[in-house]
Amino acid sequence: MITPLLTSRTGEPASVRLAGLAEQGASGALSTESGIFYLADGHVVHVESAVTPDLGDLLTHSGALDADGWWEAIDRAGRGCRVGRQLVDSGRLAAGALELCHLGALFDAAYFVLTHDGPALRFRPGVAHWLGSVRPVPVDTVLRESARRRELLQRIWPEPAIDRDPLVRVPGHAADLPARRGRILAQVDGVRTAAQIATALACRTFHTLVELRRLAAAGLVVPAAAAPVPAPPAAPPVPAGPVPLVPPSTTPTPAPAPASAAPGSAPLTVVPDEPDTALLRRLLHALEAL
Template identity: 50%
Template sequence: MSTAASAGVSPMLTRLADEQATGALIREYGTLYLEGGRVVHAESPATPGMDVLLTAGGAVQAERWSEAVDRAGARQRVGRYLVEQGRLTDGALELCHLGALFDAAYFTLAPSSGPSRFRYGASHWFGTVRPVPVAAVERETLRRRELLRRIWPEPDTDTAPLSRIAGPGPTVPPRRRRVLDLVDGARTASQIALALGRPAFHTLVDLRRLAAGGLVAAVPEPPARAVPPPELAVDSPDVALLHRLRAGLEAL
């Protein structure tokens, strides 16, 4: 077993790499697609997909993206179609896809108590761009975990709704300012990333830096309301009615 696997990334993924398996590894927070034991695609509900990353920044027009999916999705050649039609260069496609792959893989490989399963032979409609060795995905996942820990050790900013902290605070660079402007007490890091059309991990980095600077904090969960035992719930309308009926009967 590799060092990364023993550190808790995914022993199952390492085994599939050793088997040179092809299919989809489905975990609680996302899915990794393998081809010959290498990762060729990743997706997670916590991260913007290729459609958002390509269209939000203007690299591909939304209608051109829809055209590529319609015409090449069934053949699993969406990425190649965009290049062949002159919508993207090879380099731009590889760079964007690699960033999206590592972004989604980070969340997919997060520690969880949920089950993992592997669907042999499954593939993704986007198609293969550049396969990445599993060891490289594991190393990058661990590097990102350590980076976030060094910036700000509290992980609740990654998943909870976030609120701004009043006060002057330090000067914020423009990129981080755009993230801070979307902190409204309701949005999570993933929702902010989606609104900006940016990789979610980069947004986590910005938010942890803002938290370390005392500018944002996770919104605390509301305390659970205690349910009084039946014998103490005397203010309930049903209970009060029963008391009045009993008093009336006793009077008769």
């Protein structure tokens, strides 16, 4: 017989509920409209968000880990919630590399979940994430880092739709952009969102948001919903007098030139983004000092 999972429903803002769970030293999963926080002994061990690349995408798209190694770890250790430990013990990934990448994914997802700080929907005690505990982070550290990121992005460009909506390029002078910003601009196609661009380039989402807001501030990128609609082409003028009849030409029509098999520019080479290791190492040192 399976015992039903008890849940605690709440209407408090997610940040308030997280702080309360931290004081209680609780373990479980706190669900919101934007994602899920996983806690162990009052610390955040993982955050899921539908609009950020997950840890597996970051590791495999960046080349740090092959896809077979990722799925093998899930198959072997997913049921026991020890996937992170399996990656390290198998020698596929160094512990430090896993911690840095996991912290980046955790803070990225937490930013999106806490951006609007909507109501916490429910808390499920005892629920653990299949990744396991890699580097537990105090709740107040997560809240403080999310607020810092929100304020930084607001200073760069105060339009939050850039973070979530499909984006469109605006014709303009885009020369002499930094390499990372230029790669990100090249991925703006009217369909992709910031998270999809981050996944395509194996970047962390926050780095991508910073560059996209800088592009928006420069007038080079707008949300698709705000893109200007091009005016229809003007109709050709109608001649005032009668149109003279022109006899058909006897000159043979030249054959059309063969179309190029690959029009446009060459395929984009995906260059993995350099991680902001300085910031994450400072966070690691601060956590170790607690």
